[in-house]
Structure formats: structure tokens, C-alpha cells
Amino acid sequence: MGKLVVSLDGVVIKEVQITKDKTTLGRRPYNDIVIDNLAVSGEHAVLQMVGNDVFIEDLNSTNGTYINGKAIKKQLLNSNDVVEVGKYKIKFLLEDSADYEKTMILKPGGTPSGFGMPSAFGPLGTPASSASPASIRVLTGAAAGREVSLTKVVTTVGKPGVQVASITKRPSGYVFAHVEGGARPTVNGAPLTGESIALKSGDVIELAGTQMQFVQPG
Numbered sequence: 001m002g003k004l005v006v007s008l009d010g011v012v013i014k015e016v017q018i019t020k021d022k023t024t025l026g027r028r029p030y031n032d033i034v035i036d037n038l039a040v041s042g043e044h045a046v047l048q049m050v051g052n053d054v055f056i057e058d059l060n061s062t063n064g065t066y067i068n069g070k071a072i073k074k075q076l077l078n079s080n081d082v083v084e085v086g087k088y089k090i091k092f093l094l095e096d097s098a099d100y101e102k103t104m105i106l107k108p109g110g111t112p113s114g115f116g117m118p119s120a121f122g123p124l125g126t127p128a129s130s131a132s133p134a135s136i137r138v139l140t141g142a143a144a145g146r147e148v149s150l151t152k153v154v155t156t157v158g159k160p161g162v163q164v165a166s167i168t169k170r171p172s173g174y175v176f177a178h179v180e181g182g183a184r185p186t187v188n189g190a191p192l193t194g195e196s197i198a199l200k201s202g203d204v205i206e207l208a209g210t211q212m213q214f215v216q217p218g
Contacts, residue, residue, distance in 0.1 A: 002054050002077070004033065004047075005091045011168045011196050012154045013179045018054055023047040025085065026059075034180055039063050039086025047077075054092065056083060134174055134201070134216035136167070141210045150174065158185075159208040165192075167199070167214075174199045174214065181208075 002018045016023070016033050025033040026044040035044075041061035048055045057074040058065035066084040067075055077083075079094040136157065138146045148155075150167055156179065158164035163181030167174055177196035178184050184191045185207040187199070201216035 002049075002079075002092060002094050004083075005093060006033070006035070007089050007091070008087060008177070008195050011166070011170075011175050011177050013166050013168075013177050014156065014164075015154070018047060018049060021049050023049075025090075026061075035085060035088055036180060037086050037088065040088070044085055045083075053077075061085075132217040133169075134199075134214060136205075137213045137215055139204070139211040139213055143210070147215075157205075157207060157212070163208040165205070165207055168196075172198075174216070176203075176205065176214075 004016045004018065005012055006014045006016070014033075020032070023033065024031045024043065024046050025035065025040075026042050027034070027036060027038075027040045028042040031043070041059070041063070043059050044061040045056055045058050045065045048057065054077045055074060056065065056067070056072070056077055058072060063086055064071050066072065067077070067081055069084070077092045079092065081092045083090040083092065133149045133151045135147050135149045136155070138144055150169060153169050155167045156164055157167065158179070158181070160180075163183060163185060164179040165185045166177050166179050168177065175196050176185075176187060176192070176199050178192050184193075185205060186192065187197055187203050187205055189204075189206075199214045199216075201214065201218070203214045205212050205214060
């Protein structure tokens with residue numbers, strides 16, 4: 001089964017499994033893959049699954065759809081092909097990779113699915129590197145007091161359809177990016193103005209009505 005890994009400026013912001021015959025991509029909220037950027041048309045492209053093959057077709061978008069740097073109208077995707085839509089790069093992978101984190105969903109009044117669960121976050125005692133991994137500590141809401149180690153390359157947090165952000169582990173540190181939602185998340189009370197921001201230990205993130213603190217061992 002194929003999947004798409006969406007990135008911006010080298011920061012992975014979302015991962016989408018291709019499970020349907022047709023998967024739409026565009027700026028409008030009803031698309032299967034929503035990219036909220038003015039360079040992306042409301043209905044930009046569609047991915048069609050035919051047997052084990054996946055084709056991508058540009059829907060007469062304003063800025064076009066590119067694969068490995070070449071403009072296309074409709075083309076079969078091969079594993080590791082890079083689709084470019086505006087400034088976004090979407091890598092098509094046939095193999096399943098364990099490097100990407102499942103989304104932590106914050107449900108009001110209930111226990112968030114994924115928080116502290118090894119099935120969602122991998123073994124919590126196995127950091128990705130020799131250094132101790134950073135973690136997110138939930139400060140408010142039903143999950144207050146929970147702490148999740150950021151052992152994977154990418155951890156997505158928030159409430160799908162409302163507000164979602166990602167935390168990406170890079171050699172230089174951790175980067176926080178806005179993924180979806182009309183309102184931008186805040187870091188230390190200031191709305192995220194750019195596409196991403198480097199996190200420092202102690203930073204307080206507010207996302208989908210929940211506050212959480214980024215903690216990185218010294």
C-alpha cells in the first residue's frame with residue numbers, strides 16, 4: 001500500500017495512507033489531503049488507485065503539479081517519486097516506514113487516544129539516538145500530567161479537523177510546524193507566524209484548546 005509524506009522546507013508535516021480509489025488534494029477543507037497555502041488550488045490534483053498502481057492527475061491547477069521537477073498532467077507514481085505542489089514536496093512511498101508518528105488526538109472530556117500508549121509511540125524506552133529524547137508534557141485538559149517521549153522523527157499533535165501541528169526531530173533540534181486548522185497554534189502565547197519554529201526547552205504550546213510544554217533534557 002502506498003503512502004504520501006508531505007513536507008515543507010525539509011520539515012515533514014503530515015503523512016497520508018492511500019486507501020481509497022480516489023484521493024483528492026487541494027486547499028479546500030473537503031479534500032482528503034488539505035494543504036492550506038495560496039500556491040495550492042482549491043482542487044489541485046487527484047490520486048487514483050488502479051490495482052496496485054497509483055496515478056496522479058493535475059486538475060488544471062493554477063500553479064501546476066510537478067513530479068521530480070517536471071510538470072505533469074497525469075502520470076503513474078513510482079516509489080520515491082517527489083510530487084511538488086507550490087512549495088510543498090510530497091514523497092510517494094510504497095513501503096511502510098516506522099519513522100513517522102501516529103497522530104495524538106486530544107478529545108475533550110476523555111482520555112486522548114495515543115497518549116502514553118506504546119502501540120502509538122513505539123517503545124518509550126528506546127530513544128532514536130544516544131541522547132535522551134525530548135518530550136511533551138500536557139498541562140491542561142483530560143490528559144493533564146501525561147508526558148510523551150518524542151522518540152520518532154515526526155510526532156503530530158492536536159485534533160484532526162480542528163487544529164493539528166507537528167514536531168520534527170532534526171539534527172539541530174526539534175521544529176514545531178502548523179499542519180492544519182484555520183487558527184494557528186501558539187508558542188509561549190504568540191501565534192505561529194511562519195510555517196515552522198525551532199523549539200526550546202520549557203516552551204509552552206497551545207493547540208486545539210490544550211496547553212502542553214516542550215521539555216528537552218540538558
